[in-house]
């Protein structure tokens with residue numbers, strides 16, 4: 001504006017010339033954002049290796065894996081070198097495009113002097129207008145780069161406040177023809193035309209061989225990823241239309257490998273519901289069969305669990321994470337092998353607690369041991385990302401040559417118990433030996449396809 005006021009003739013020529021800076025600004029902004037993202041990813045991978053090595057330092061030492069770990073860290077950092085050079089080049093070119101500003105200086109020098117000599121414009125006005133144009137215009141380049149970066153939004157944005165919430169959510173879940181592949185392996189579909197309907201407050205069990213897609217179903221329910229095709233509905237509304245924060249607050253997850261933060265037991269449980277009272281924490285811990293062992297520790301609920309919970313046993317970690325999920329009192333309870341690291345006695349106690357906790361809410365259980373599914377009203381057998389058989393235990397067992405019957409038979413054989421024809425009857429005889437679990441898993445993977453063919 002100042003330039004227009006002082007010398008409009010100069011301004012109407014120099015400002016459009018200088019605005020050409022926006023073009024390289026936008027181009028380099030896009031390029032820099034892309035490279036920056038890749039650099040972040042590479043550092044995240046390298047950082048993950050360090051984090052993993054530190055949290056599993058005993059495994060690294062016991063396998064004398066120090067050199068290997070350092071090597072994989074160095075390998076993970078390699079892409080950052082190439083990307084760093086690329087980033088430097090783009091930045092260099094971006095800075096180089098400032099040359100346009102110098103060209104505008106030259107233009108102003110020539111045209112300004114013509115205006116002074118031929119049109120009688122004051123030299124001071126020309127000079128001041130010229131300085132205003134160039135120094136006001138240079139930040140345009142930086143602004144274009146910054147805006148390009150600011151405008152980038154993640155595909156699934158957990159901070160996004162947009163979307164619907166359901167006031168009286170029932171908890172009915174439905175997968176309709178869902179296709180999904182993980183972004184890192186876009187060519188291999190993990191779920192293909194996956195269909196499943198879970199009515200409100202129902203307990204559904206997902207069973208199937210390793211890698212069949214059971215945990216992926218849990219990941220999609222929490223919208224860690226979006227399906228590539230088809231839809232997932234909550235109470236008949238597409239999950240994509242729901243507010244992400246609200247959606248996740250309706251769910252409580254207990255996963256295969258419970259993740260604890262390096263703080264106290266109490267803080268870990270409180271992660272489920274920040275504003276919970278002491279009484280609620282104790283109630284949740286009791287429901288998860290964790291209260292007794294917690295109170296026996298010298299510092300009770302204030303006991304520190306260590307990095308990733310390293311100072312707790314597997315079963316203790318699992319029970320703390322169950323308490324965390326129960327504290328939230330979620331509408332939908334997701335149990336991904338939630339009782340897998342418990343000994344038989346604790347498993348029974350926690351299983352009872354989970355059965356109690358699942359009353360009145362929709363519960364999705366992923367389990368290898370069929371004993372964990374004794375309360376499931378619906379069992380879905382998953383194979384290669386599809387539901388190949390579903391129904392109640394009694395219905396499925398009728399199909400003597402079906403995959404579910406085959407699994408029951410297999411578990412009976414492995415548990416060496418002739419009398420087990422119902423999951424609950426297997427309870428007392430199951431083994432928590434990892435070898436048996438692995439055997440069962442391996443045999444199950446081989447058995448399911450055969451049973452389908454038969």
Ligand SMILES: Nc1ncnc2c1ncn2[C@@H]1O[C@H](COP(=O)(O)OP(=O)(O)OP(=O)(O)O)[C@@H](O)[C@H]1O
Pocket residue numbers: 182183184185190208209210211212213214215216217
């Ligand atoms: N983050 C990921 N990126 C790429 N592929 C993945 C990822 N997570 C899982 N997969 C692949 O997706 C497929 C299904 O995995 P998923 O964990 O859902 O199986 P699962 O049935 O839960 O197995 P398990 O019973 O062993 O836990 C597997 O082939 C697995 O290798």
